Amino acid sequence: MKLRKAIYIFLGVLSMQALADRLYFNDLATPKSLDDLRAIQEAMQSNLSRAREATVCLQIGEGSGSGVIVSPDGLVLTAAHVTGGVGEEVTVVMEDGTEYQGVSLGLNAKTDAAMLKITDSGPFPFVKYDKDDATKLGDWVFSLGHSGGYDKARGINVRIGRLVREAETTIQSDCMLIGGDSGGPLFDMTGKVIGIHSRVGASKEESMHVPLREFQAHWEELEKSDFVGEGPFAKKPVPGSGFLGMMVEEDSEKKGLRVTELWEKGPAEKAGIKVGDLILEVEGESATQELLKSSLGQLGSGQKILIKWTGGKETKEKEVKLEDRP
Amino acid sequence: MKSIITSIILSSSVLGNTLPSEQRKTNKSMQATLSPVQKYLQESSAVFYDSKRRVPFVYGTIVGSDGLILTKASELDEVEEFYIRIGAERYKEPTILNKNETWDLALVKVEAEGLIPVKLDGNSEVELGTWTVSNGASDRKTRRPRPGIISANKREIKGGSPAVLGVGFKMEDDKITITKITEDSGAEKSGLEKGDIIIGFDGKEVGDDKEFIELLKAKAAGEIVKLKIQRDEEVLELDVELMARHKLFGGPQSRNDSMSGDFSERRSSFPMVLQHETMLSARSVGGPLFTLDGRFLGMNIAAANRVEAFAIPVENLKSSLSEMKIASGL
Numbered sequence: 001m002k003l004r005k006a007i008y009i010f011l012g013v014l015s016m017q018a019l020a021d022r023l024y025f026n027d028l029a030t031p032k033s034l035d036d037l038r039a040i041q042e043a044m045q046s047n048l049s050r051a052r053e054a055t056v057c058l059q060i061g062e063g064s065g066s067g068v069i070v071s072p073d074g075l076v077l078t079a080a081h082v083t084g085g086v087g088e089e090v091t092v093v094m095e096d097g098t099e100y101q102g103v104s105l106g107l108n109a110k111t112d113a114a115m116l117k118i119t120d121s122g123p124f125p126f127v128k129y130d131k132d133d134a135t136k137l138g139d140w141v142f143s144l145g146h147s148g149g150y151d152k153a154r155g156i157n158v159r160i161g162r163l164v165r166e167a168e169t170t171i172q173s174d175c176m177l178i179g180g181d182s183g184g185p186l187f188d189m190t191g192k193v194i195g196i197h198s199r200v201g202a203s204k205e206e207s208m209h210v211p212l213r214e215f216q217a218h219w220e221e222l223e224k225s226d227f228v229g230e231g232p233f234a235k236k237p238v239p240g241s242g243f244l245g246m247m248v249e250e251d252s253e254k255k256g257l258r259v260t261e262l263w264e265k266g267p268a269e270k271a272g273i274k275v276g277d278l279i280l281e282v283e284g285e286s287a288t289q290e291l292l293k294s295s296l297g298q299l300g301s302g303q304k305i306l307i308k309w310t311g312g313k314e315t316k317e318k319e320v321k322l323e324d325r326p
Numbered sequence: 327m328k329s330i331i332t333s334i335i336l337s338s339s340v341l342g343n344t345l346p347s348e349q350r351k352t353n354k355s356m357q358a359t360l361s362p363v364q365k366y367l368q369e370s371s372a373v374f375y376d377s378k379r380r381v382p383f384v385y386g387t388i389v390g391s392d393g394l395i396l397t398k399a400s401e402l403d404e405v406e407e408f409y410i411r412i413g414a415e416r417y418k419e420p421t422i423l424n425k426n427e428t429w430d431l432a433l434v435k436v437e438a439e440g441l442i443p444v445k446l447d448g449n450s451e452v453e454l455g456t457w458t459v460s461n462g463a464s465d466r467k468t469r470r471p472r473p474g475i476i477s478a479n480k481r482e483i484k485g486g487s488p489a490v491l492g493v494g495f496k497m498e499d500d501k502i503t504i505t506k507i508t509e510d511s512g513a514e515k516s517g518l519e520k521g522d523i524i525i526g527f528d529g530k531e532v533g534d535d536k537e538f539i540e541l542l543k544a545k546a547a548g549e550i551v552k553l554k555i556q557r558d559e560e561v562l563e564l565d566v567e568l569m570a571r572h573k574l575f576g577g578p579q580s581r582n583d584s585m586s587g588d589f590s591e592r593r594s595s596f597p598m599v600l601q602h603e604t605m606l607s608a609r610s611v612g613g614p615l616f617t618l619d620g621r622f623l624g625m626n627i628a629a630a631n632r633v634e635a636f637a638i639p640v641e642n643l644k645s646s647l648s649e650m651k652i653a654s655g656l
């Protein structure tokens with residue numbers, strides 16, 4: 001017992017020490033000498049390889065954004081407008097080109113915060129994030145991301161700057177960002193993630209990031225795949241708005257639902273369902289007209305419905321992604 | 327694949343505490359901090375002025391004390407006449423000695439002596455994240471330093487030959503077959519047609535597309551190539567004028583381009599570049615790239631987009647310069 005107590009005290013002292021170790025150049029109005037600039041450079045470079053290892057390219061459908069791994073089991077912080085929704089399949093690409101599968105968790109449509117989880121097993125390289133909201137206006141920062149998409153020869157793009165504006169749900173830096181950087185990490189000079197790239201202003205050195213405190217305010221909700229808030233960064237699925245593109249009738253032998261008509265290039269047809277096939281199950285239960293109708297009534301465009309069907313020879317089961325009504 | 331970023335918003339929508347603008351990365355107080363490096367820019371940069379409009383349109387890098395300057399060739403094509411400033415001195419009637427299409431370089435000579443050239447014996451080995459200094463702005467007397475950092479791996483920038491015929495082609499039955507003719511191109515004007523098979527290039531026989539591309543890469547826009555083609559049973563010789571790729575296919579092409587402001591028209595197909603994050607425009611390339619210690623790393627050759635600027639590494643600059651000097655009889 002005594003030993004454990006001693007360790008707790010020791011850890012406490014260490015973390016206080018960390019707070020006292022504020023990097024001196026952050027408190028200069030401007031670097032006064034080339035040596036000040038060199039100190040900034042060295043601080044950044046000492047954290048760069050770890051930061052690069054944890055920064056990933058996210059490929060979702062036709063789009064490409066960035067993200068950063070913050071736990072050894074593959075929790076990734078990114079932007080809501082990158083994942084676009086909950087439960088999306090994502091290809092996670094490391095700087096060296098290694099690919100993993102992932103799925104988007106929750107998001108905040110108001111602030112642009114989002115999470116996703118790598119579903120392959122780890123451990124993955126990860127970085128720490130700012131839990132104490134310790135950054136201040138004027139702090140030196142660096143920004144990583146897969147600008148314009150993954151480029152193996154180029155690798156991750158590094159940018160440097162200062163925190164030039166702080167607001168409640170946004171922090172602004174003068175690092176330069178471009179398409180593809182969205183969702184990528186903004187680091188302080190100790191190598192902690194302090195923000196996630198969100199959007200840019202009209203001038204080149206005007207970049208907005210979601211501060212980590214916005215992630216922390218909704219951490220558990222994001223982790224359990226909640227759609228938080230309303231705003232411009234993601235569209236909440238409207239129940240009943242999902243379109244499957246399939247007409248069915250009760251099968252004469254009551255073994256399921258017979259497909260009578262398919263919308264050309266609709267979700268059902270794209271999933272491989274054919275006219276004449278027999279739908280056996282919807283969302284894991286025996287298929288009936290009522291069940292299909294009520295399931296679709298709860299789902300919106302972009303969400304998925306689990307369907308099991310047979311074409312006679314083989315039986316298939318797929319999550320079919322619903323679309324907007326044509 | 328499209329890159330995701332939310333639309334450009336007005337900064338006024340972000341209220342809160344703001345850092346005074348003079349403390350930002352590229353503003354005035356930072357220029358004062360960089361003043362020890364400014365002298366290298368001052369000594370070894372040339373500023374090219376459009377004689378008609380009397381405004382600077384590109385920079386140059388001094389490579390010979392007797393007035394030899396390297397600059398970005400494709401930017402020279404944009405003006406009728408130019409003069410040059412080095413330090414506060416004005417040099418009239420510069421001569422273009424030679425151009426190198428591969429690197430988009432032009433070797434220019436002014437009547438001068440005792441200039442301080444950049445050191446071409448160094449190397450461009452430099453760690454990611456290292457501070458760099460480029461020409462940011464200029465007045466008649468003074469070059470102003472703009473900070474940046476080395477921001478990605480040194481690499482080749484692909485992009486096909488800089489000068490193009492205006493054809494699409496592919497290998498069909500082991501023959502170079504024209505599949506597309508671009509409107510208003512030299513190919514269209516020459517009478518080249520879809521389905522033509524290319525068998526000769528400037529008197530040489532060509533058999534495959536790779537060889538054909540290599541021959542094209544060595545050519546400059548404005549040059550005429552003699553293409554020998556087979557059309558059905560006929561063999562024809564056509565004179566085709568090459569055009570600059572960025573002129574024929576130019577204009578902003580992606581969303582990332584449209585948010586990148588004034589980027590260099592020629593920004594691809596360089597055999598090797600250093601990439602840095604410096605806020606440059608088409609008008610601020612051509613000058614030298616230094617470290618904080620005044621070590622010459624290379625010559626800025628393209629403002630590629632909002633976040634990427636390219637420089638020709640010093641080793642490559644040195645060997646191209648030797649070739650260009652020989653070609654101009656120096």
